[in-house]
Amino acid sequence: MTITEERKWWKxxxxxxxxxxxxxxxxxxxxxDIPGIISELDYIRSIGVDIVWICPMYDxxxxxxxxxxxxxxxxxxxxxxxxxxxxxxxxxHKRDMHIILDLVVNHTxxxxxxxxxxxxxxxxxxxxxxxxxxxxxVNGVRKPPNNWRSNFEGSAWQWDEATxxxxxxxxxxxxxxxxxxxxxxxxxxYDSAMEFWLRKGIDGFRVDTVNMYSKGLIMxxxxxxxxxxxxxxxxxxxCNGPRMQEFLSEMNAVLAKYxxxxxxxxxxxxxxxxxxxxxxxxxxxxxxxxxxxxxxxGMGPHKFQTTPFAWKLPTLKAxxxxxxxxxxxxxxxxxxxxxxxxxxxxxxxxxxxxxxHRVASGKMLALMLATLSGTLFVYQGQELGMINAxxxxxxxxxxxxxxxxxxxxxxxxxxxxxxxxxxxxxALQHLARDHARTPMQWNSHKYAGFSSCKPWMRVNxxxxxxxxxxxxxxKGSVLSFWKKLLRLRKEYSDLFVYGDFELLDAANENLFSxxxxxxxxxxxVVLNFTGQKQAGASPENSKLLMNTAEEPKAESxxxxxxxxxxxx
Ligand code: NOJ
Numbered sequence: 001m002t003i004t005e006e007r008k009w010w011k012x013x014x015x016x017x018x019x020x021x022x023x024x025x026x027x028x029x030x031x032x033d034i035p036g037i038i039s040e041l042d043y044i045r046s047i048g049v050d051i052v053w054i055c056p057m058y059d060x061x062x063x064x065x066x067x068x069x070x071x072x073x074x075x076x077x078x079x080x081x082x083x084x085x086x087x088x089x090x091x092x093h094k095r096d097m098h099i100i101l102d103l104v105v106n107h108t109x110x111x112x113x114x115x116x117x118x119x120x121x122x123x124x125x126x127x128x129x130x131x132x133x134x135x136x137x138v139n140g141v142r143k144p145p146n147n148w149r150s151n152f153e154g155s156a157w158q159w160d161e162a163t164x165x166x167x168x169x170x171x172x173x174x175x176x177x178x179x180x181x182x183x184x185x186x187x188x189x190y191d192s193a194m195e196f197w198l199r200k201g202i203d204g205f206r207v208d209t210v211n212m213y214s215k216g217l218i219m220x221x222x223x224x225x226x227x228x229x230x231x232x233x234x235x236x237x238x239c240n241g242p243r244m245q246e247f248l249s250e251m252n253a254v255l256a257k258y259x260x261x262x263x264x265x266x267x268x269x270x271x272x273x274x275x276x277x278x279x280x281x282x283x284x285x286x287x288x289x290x291x292x293x294x295x296x297x298g299m300g301p302h303k304f305q306t307t308p309f310a311w312k313l314p315t316l317k318a319x320x321x322x323x324x325x326x327x328x329x330x331x332x333x334x335x336x337x338x339x340x341x342x343x344x345x346x347x348x349x350x351x352x353x354x355x356x357h358r359v360a361s362g363k364m365l366a367l368m369l370a371t372l373s374g375t376l377f378v379y380q381g382q383e384l385g386m387i388n389a390x391x392x393x394x395x396x397x398x399x400x401x402x403x404x405x406x407x408x409x410x411x412x413x414x415x416x417x418x419x420x421x422x423x424x425x426x427a428l429q430h431l432a433r434d435h436a437r438t439p440m441q442w443n444s445h446k447y448a449g450f451s452s453c454k455p456w457m458r459v460n461x462x463x464x465x466x467x468x469x470x471x472x473x474x475k476g477s478v479l480s481f482w483k484k485l486l487r488l489r490k491e492y493s494d495l496f497v498y499g500d501f502e503l504l505d506a507a508n509e510n511l512f513s514x515x516x517x518x519x520x521x522x523x524x525v526v527l528n529f530t531g532q533k534q535a536g537a538s539p540e541n542s543k544l545l546m547n548t549a550e551e552p553k554a555e556s557x558x559x560x561x562x563x564x565x566x567x568x
Contacts, residue, residue, distance in 0.1 A: 004327045005498050010204065010261035010287060011333060012497050013050035013098065014486055015377045017206075019341045020057045020079050021065065022439045023380055025451035032439070032450070034080035038091050043468065047383055047479070048486030051098040053206050055341055057085065058104075061111050063174040064152075064401055065341075065437070067102075067208065068109035072193040089201045100261065101197055103205035105189045106212045107175040114188070115176050122163055129185045130176045131168035131215070135159070147221045148238065149231035153405040156234065168219075170212060170238060172401060180213040180247055190254045198254075204261030207286065210248070211266050211278070214241030225301060228413070233302070235268035245277060248285040256284075263335060263375070267292045272326050281331040288333040288375055291326075293319035295343050297350075299431065304406050307423065308430035313509045313529050316350065321514075324373055324501035334374035338365060339382045344435040348388035351560055352531055358385055358466070360560035362478035363548035364527050367562035370485040371496050371516060371525045378482070380440055384471055385478035388435040389460050395425065397458050403432045443469035476550055488546055492566075494518040510534050511557070515567075522567040528557040541568035 024036030034057065044052060056066030059074040066076060075081050092099040108115055117126040133145040144157030144166050150173075157166040158173040168177045178185055194205070215238045222234035255262060266289035269275055278285045297316050300306030326334050338346035347353050351361030362385030369376060389397065395407055407424055414420035428434075434457070441463040442449030448463035460466075471477035489496045499516035511534055512527040524542065528534045536557045538544065542565035549561045557563070 004281075004331060004333065009098065010051070011375055012490070012493055013375065014048060014489070015051040015053050015100075015263075015375060016044050016047065016049040016383075017053045017055065017340055017377060017379045019055045019380060019437060020076075021456060022437050022450070024440060024442070025455070028452050029078060030451050030453050030455045031078045033078065034075070034084040034088055038084075038088055041091055041095055041097070045095050045097060046483070047378075048483055048490070049097065049378065051100060051203070052092055053100045053377075054088075054102065056102045056104055061109055061174065063109070063172050067104050068107075068111075068172065068175045069104055069193075070109040070111040071113075073196050086200060093201070098203035098261075100204040100206055100263075101202050102208055103193060104208040105178065105193050106209045107169065107171060107177045110174045110176055114178075118176075119160055119163060119167070122165070128182050129179055129188075131179050132160075132163075132165045133157070133168070133219075134165055146219055146234075147224075147230065147232045148219070148234035149222075149229070152402050153231075153409045155231050168215075170209075177212075177215075180243070181217070186247065186250060190251065194251075194254055198258040198260060202260070204255070204263075204287075207262055207264040209267070210264030210286065210289070211239045211244060211269060212241075213247050214243035216241045216243075239268040240274060240277075245283070245285065248278070249283075252284050252286075262286045262288075264289045266290060270322075272322065275326060276330060276332055279326070279332040279334070281333070288335050290335055290337060290340075290377075291319075291323050293322050294338065295340075300427075304424065304427040304431055306427055306431070308426060313512060314507055316529075317503055317506055317512055320368075320372065321501065321503045321506075327373060328500055335377060336369050336372035336374045337377035337379075338369060339379035339436060340377070341379070341436045342433050343379075344431050344433070345387045346382065347385055348435065349430065351529065353387035354531075355465075357531060357560055358387060359476070359478055360548060360558070361385070363481045364529075364560045364562035366478065366482050366485055367546065367548055367564060368512065368525070368527050370482075370489045371523065371564055373497060373499055373501055373516070376489070376497075379436060381436075383479050383482045384441060384466055384468055386438075386441060386460065386466060387462065388429060389438060389458070391426070391429045393429075393458070395428075398428060398432060398434045399457050400433045400437065403428050403434055441467040443467050481548065485546065488564075492521075492523070492545075495521055495523050499523070511536060524565045524567055525562070526557065527562040528560055531559045533558060538563075539565055539567065542566065543568070 021032050023032040024040050025032050026035040057079045058069045059071040059076050060066045060069050114129050118130045135142045144155050148156040150156040151171050169175050222232040222237050264286040278289050298311040323334050346365050347361045410420050410424040438460045439450035439455045444464040448459045471479035495516045495518045499518040502515045504513040510530045514525050516523045533556045545564045545566050547563040549558045
């Protein structure tokens with residue numbers, strides 16, 4: 001058995017990701033909470049899920065929806081208390097599920113006591129806990145130390161009037177970057193952000209922006225890729241820096257004491273060699289990562305600078321193949337995912353959310369995911385085939401700082417040009433993170449059963465036709481299909497979780513076909529990514545294991561139909 005084939009709970013387990021603000025509100029304040037999550041654990045378990053991942057529930061001013069943490073050891077009061085979290089951990093374990101939390105330690109909130117102390121003066125004992133630099137003067141004009149653009153627009157440096165220096169923030173100004181070069185900082189992170197929760201029994205972490213910890217000391221300018229802008233994309237400057245492997249080995253030693261699992265976010269890393277540094281088992285860094293090639297499909301150079309569906313199927317296939325072949329003949333592990341809280345809904349992005357195609361599309365994408373190797377991740381509502389909010393929604397409904405900053409940037413740069421704003425809006429309707437954050441659709445009552453009062457974010461208009469209650473009773477629903485599919489994945493875990501992936505007919509722009517092979521067994525998967533019928537006869541000597549269509553046709557695949565065959 002190769003190391004990749006070695007059985008582990010975190011390889012075979014299916015992960016269900018929960019966004020606390022939007023999952024279930026138990027106390028009618030319009031914001032989801034931990035008791036709400038506990039009340040739906042049986043529902044989650046019924047899907048066939050084994051691991052629950054909770055997005056940040058720590059205390060936070062919520063500038064970036066909890067990814068700006070002001071206290072790692074406290075819970076954001078509208079979500080509940082530490083004691084609620086202890087109950088959640090217990091209730092997950094009681095149902096034989098593992099639970100992982102989000103570990104956000106590239107940065108803190110500017111309201112964290114560490115940063116408050118750091119910014120007090122240049123002599124503060126915690127000054128060096130964050131990344132402070134003097135200004136650069138160009139023709140007497142004060143400028144930040146380099147031209148890096150933050151992930152949420154504008155310079156990645158914020159001027160601090162009181163102490164006359166800039167601090168680095170790769171995300172919002174309210175999210176200052178911690179200085180991982182400082183050993184004291186690393187120890188404080190392990191203790192406060194990690195061991196505090198590991199001691200309470202959690203089973204691991206999803207590790208936020210994990211490849212950004214080491215920026216190097218020089219931090220040179222990024223190349224100019226957007227000549228009209230002052231600040232430039234710098235992802236290749238601040239990701240995968242020189243001390244990454246050293247920092248992660250150190251962190252891994254802490255995690256190893258608890259046998260905790262890790263899945264790291266790994267943007268701006270496009271080669272297998274680059275990814276393997278993090279996930280090769282012998283390197284002892286992370287168990288697996290989310291590669292970004294798949295979710296970057298169709299995004300413009302500046303993420304939203306694109307038109308909807310500006311991609312072709314071979315690009316998506318190549319991106320997926322990259323995550324699958326990573327584990328072929330190596331000691332690495334991988335992930336299978338299409339959605340999370342940072343992505344628009346997969347049906348709307350990669351298939352069709354037109355009413356006549358939504359269900360078929362949801363099942364077809366589910367079939368693809370559940371037959372891919374690696375740990376499978378499902379994002380709340382994906383199991384129902386939830387889709388993007390409609391184009392008619394005004395910008396006021398978009399709550400994410402990433403969306404509003406982008407729209408504002410286009411407005412400023414175009415002088416309010418209606419055409420530019422319309423295309424910015426079209427791109428946001430297709431790709432914005434907000435679409436993943438609309439409240440979970442539980443039933444067809446007002447506010448979709450998420451809450452009995454007006455939720456913090458508008459419920460998607462389609463909740464009367466797409467909700468958990470209806471789908472639980474409907475054998476033909478996306479939810480029922482996911483349940484069957486996850487049983488199949490478990491039954492054939494050799495093939496689907498651990499098998500070797502081979503892409504077929506890579507250039508085909510309509511059909512995505514691949515095989516999975518494990519020793520003597522082999523499966524063949526074919527997926528129609530179009531709204532038209534496609535020729536596609538059953539392979540010889542095969543048995544149809546599962547298909548998405550209610551009334552399949554032998555000689556052709558229906559629009560958005562997917563099939564998986566077992567080969568003799
Ligand atoms: C990645 C998280 O998934 C995203 O939601 C967040 O905005 C950034 N990291 C910053 O923490």
